[in-house]
Amino acid sequence: MSKTQQVVFHLPEGDTAYGQKVFRNVLNLLADETISVSVAVVANGGGIDHLLATAPTAETARKLRESGVELLLCSNTLEGSEHELDDFIDGVEVVSSAMGELTRRQANGAGYIRP
Amino acid sequence: MSKTQQVVFHLPEGDTAYGQKVFRNVLNLLADETISVSVAVVANGGGIDHLLATAPTAETARKLRESGVELLLCSNTLEGSEHELDDFIDGVEVVSSAMGELTRRQANGAGYIRP
Amino acid sequence: MSKTQQVVFHLPEGDTAYGQKVFRNVLNLLADETISVSVAVVANGGGIDHLLATAPTAETARKLRESGVELLLCSNTLEGSEHELDDFIDGVEVVSSAMGELTRRQANGAGYIRP
Numbered sequence: 001m002s003k004t005q006q007v008v009f010h011l012p013e014g015d016t017a018y019g020q021k022v023f024r025n026v027l028n029l030l031a032d033e034t035i036s037v038s039v040a041v042v043a044n045g046g047g048i049d050h051l052l053a054t055a056p057t058a059e060t061a062r063k064l065r066e067s068g069v070e071l072l073l074c075s076n077t078l079e080g081s082e083h084e085l086d087d088f089i090d091g092v093e094v095v096s097s098a099m100g101e102l103t104r105r106q107a108n109g110a111g112y113i114r115p
Numbered sequence: 116m117s118k119t120q121q122v123v124f125h126l127p128e129g130d131t132a133y134g135q136k137v138f139r140n141v142l143n144l145l146a147d148e149t150i151s152v153s154v155a156v157v158a159n160g161g162g163i164d165h166l167l168a169t170a171p172t173a174e175t176a177r178k179l180r181e182s183g184v185e186l187l188l189c190s191n192t193l194e195g196s197e198h199e200l201d202d203f204i205d206g207v208e209v210v211s212s213a214m215g216e217l218t219r220r221q222a223n224g225a226g227y228i229r230p
Numbered sequence: 231m232s233k234t235q236q237v238v239f240h241l242p243e244g245d246t247a248y249g250q251k252v253f254r255n256v257l258n259l260l261a262d263e264t265i266s267v268s269v270a271v272v273a274n275g276g277g278i279d280h281l282l283a284t285a286p287t288a289e290t291a292r293k294l295r296e297s298g299v300e301l302l303l304c305s306n307t308l309e310g311s312e313h314e315l316d317d318f319i320d321g322v323e324v325v326s327s328a329m330g331e332l333t334r335r336q337a338n339g340a341g342y343i344r345p
Contacts, residue, residue, distance in 0.1 A: 125343070160251065191258045211262050215258075215264055217341065218267055221342070222341060227342055
């Protein structure tokens with residue numbers, strides 16, 4: 001096994017089928033035994049909905065978090081929404097901005113995937 | 116403040132709401148005080164419309180340009196369109212191809228964001 | 231001419247117009263004389279349809295393959311589909327997972343483009 005690779009998924013869309021697809025993509029990556037990865041999901045815009053405790057995707061999101069996947073919310077989106085951090089599943093964290101976080105992680109060597 | 120990070124936004128879709136979202140994403144990045152960035156937007160396909168002087172997004176595009184954001188048009192798209200460079204806001208520049216520019220900038224260390 | 235740059239295109243959507251757009255993007259990149267590139271296309275989800283021998287895009291896909299472009303299928307998608315590898319154009323190869331391949335190639339220095 002080679003060294004662990006960093007990768008950040010960008011989740012900007014609110015459609016439920018889209019959220020399910022992205023989380024399935026992450027699960028497929030975690031299940032791929034040919035590569036060792038450290039994964040973060042950065043949600044902004046409608047994409048933050050998939051991390052709500054009441055979302056159809058909440059159970060999958062919890063499973064991802066328990067598998068070590070970082071689940072990150074854009075503070076700009078959060079502030080402009082009707083939600084508070086308490087509305088999201090446990091373990092979700094807020095980042096200064098989705099765009100800043102995506103830039104910073106790539107600058108630090110992470111790959112980027114936009115399903 | 117750490118060193119300035121390069122990032123290139125890919126803008127391939129013509130829908131006005133999409134263009135507005137992308138420009139808002141860029142503004143959010145510029146406003147993020149936790150990171151120092153140098154930003155380029157590479158527009159191709161329908162995405163070039165958001166840089167037209169008559170576009171609903173023209174004023175925001177000018178503001179981005181004045182903030183130092185590079186606004187780049189794909190020459191293939193431009194040649195296949197009904198527009199000339201004069202139809203776009205001041206400061207827009209033409210690149211050999213959107214795909215080539217996105218590749219080159221990433222090869223030179225830029226991050227990539229596809230809203 | 232500077233050294234050859236690696237780039238990987240992510241092709242996750244099944245719409246025919248989308249597939250045609252992505253392949254046109256790749257052709258534009260190959261035609262860009264200002265940059266030397268080595269290109270792979272990683273297809274998953276509906277995106278694998280564009281590589282079928284019976285697809286409207288089959289002829290263009292063959293042309294890309296003959297030009298040296300790697301055409302890669304996600305094994306998860308393939309296993310969950312009604313297709314077998316023989317249904318695809320010659321030269322298509324299967325990768326352990328689309329997400330793993332996109333991560334690995336970026337970790338090895340490739341740029342990423344998601345049209």
